[in-house]
Amino acid sequence: MALTGKSAVVTGAAGGIGKGLSEVLLRNGAKVALLDVNESAGQSLMESLNQKHGTGSALFLKCDVESEEQLRAAFQKAVETFGGIDILCNNAGVMNETAWEKTVSINLMSVIRASYIALEHMSKLNGGRGGVIVQTASMAGLGPFPSCPVYTATKSGVVGFTRAMAVASEVSGYGIRFNALCPTFVQTEMITNISGKLGQFTHLTGMAVKLTEKLGILSVSEVAESLLELVTDETKNGEALMILTQGKAYMQFPSLSK
Numbered sequence: 001m002a003l004t005g006k007s008a009v010v011t012g013a014a015g016g017i018g019k020g021l022s023e024v025l026l027r028n029g030a031k032v033a034l035l036d037v038n039e040s041a042g043q044s045l046m047e048s049l050n051q052k053h054g055t056g057s058a059l060f061l062k063c064d065v066e067s068e069e070q071l072r073a074a075f076q077k078a079v080e081t082f083g084g085i086d087i088l089c090n091n092a093g094v095m096n097e098t099a100w101e102k103t104v105s106i107n108l109m110s111v112i113r114a115s116y117i118a119l120e121h122m123s124k125l126n127g128g129r130g131g132v133i134v135q136t137a138s139m140a141g142l143g144p145f146p147s148c149p150v151y152t153a154t155k156s157g158v159v160g161f162t163r164a165m166a167v168a169s170e171v172s173g174y175g176i177r178f179n180a181l182c183p184t185f186v187q188t189e190m191i192t193n194i195s196g197k198l199g200q201f202t203h204l205t206g207m208a209v210k211l212t213e214k215l216g217i218l219s220v221s222e223v224a225e226s227l228l229e230l231v232t233d234e235t236k237n238g239e240a241l242m243i244l245t246q247g248k249a250y251m252q253f254p255s256l257s258k
């Protein structure tokens, strides 16, 4: 799938990985609706992206992904502005073991919520053009990150949801592919002040720090380049792409269907 003339919605787009995903989509010819709760960062990013990629190529929409109403309004605005949606990047996420219910709400429930709203606009069964939904999961969704069990649970849930939806979509004829990015640590705001976010697992801060030293830290652009592969390669559906500092690999899961 070539990106020229396509339109995308990216959640958590105002900073970190979401900003990188938005930039790579724009560089390759897509228009992008930038959804984020951070209004000042989102507005200024939209202005700089429109200067770089052309007026009207990026649209900031203030949106808390926990709110169904705000998500619906943002998708509607994106459709009215760009004429449809071809790509959704469910990227907004937090790591906070103290506010663990909020972590589940943003990282898992909101990914499901946004995917279902996207289906209403993108599914060929609803008159949409089809397309691709890519979730920003994590390496923690593939193997446990013991310092943050709830974060791990949300990312495992996102991987499971993505793989199940990929098959459900294929069988149902939605015309939408579902894939997940599973990066190791990435240099963003999220990996600052780790101990302050671990709640009852603060005593496992050293373990988290050792894991960052062992696995290394990716740049945002390394993750963003991997998005392109999952979006443009139409054979990719139900994939979890593990991104490590040494390279990347599509995960092999046991097949129990035969």
Ligand SMILES: NC(=O)C1=CN([C@@H]2O[C@H](COP(=O)(O)OP(=O)(O)OC[C@H]3O[C@@H](n4cnc5c(N)ncnc54)[C@H](O)[C@@H]3O)[C@@H](O)[C@H]2O)C=CC1
Residues within 6 Å of the ligand: 011, 012, 013, 014, 015, 016, 017, 018, 035, 036, 037, 038, 063, 064, 065, 066, 091, 092, 093, 094, 095, 106, 136, 137, 138, 139, 182, 183, 184, 185, 186, 187, 188, 189, 190, 191
């Ligand atoms: N930084 C890392 O080491 C890794 C991050 N990830 C995942 O990547 C995604 C992005 O994380 P980062 O860019 O690192 O984090 P970040 O903290 O740098 O950026 C997150 C963005 O999401 C926005 N956001 C937070 N809550 C929101 C909400 N309720 N509604 C709308 N927007 C909201 C924030 O305002 C911010 O712009 C997350 O899903 C995270 O779990 C995955 C693997 C590694």
Ligand SMILES: CC/C=C\CC(=O)/C=C/C=C\C=C\C=C\[C@@H](O)[C@@H](O)C/C=C\CCC(=O)O
Residues within 6 Å of the ligand: 095, 137, 138, 139, 140, 142, 143, 144, 145, 146, 151, 183, 184, 185, 186, 190, 191, 194, 208, 210, 211, 214, 215
């Ligand atoms: C602090 C930032 C929080 C979240 C961002 C994020 O998603 C980072 C994920 C990074 C890596 C996750 C790696 C998980 C690895 C597991 O598969 C196991 O290999 C780790 C198991 C035990 C660790 C003990 C050890 O061997 O040192």
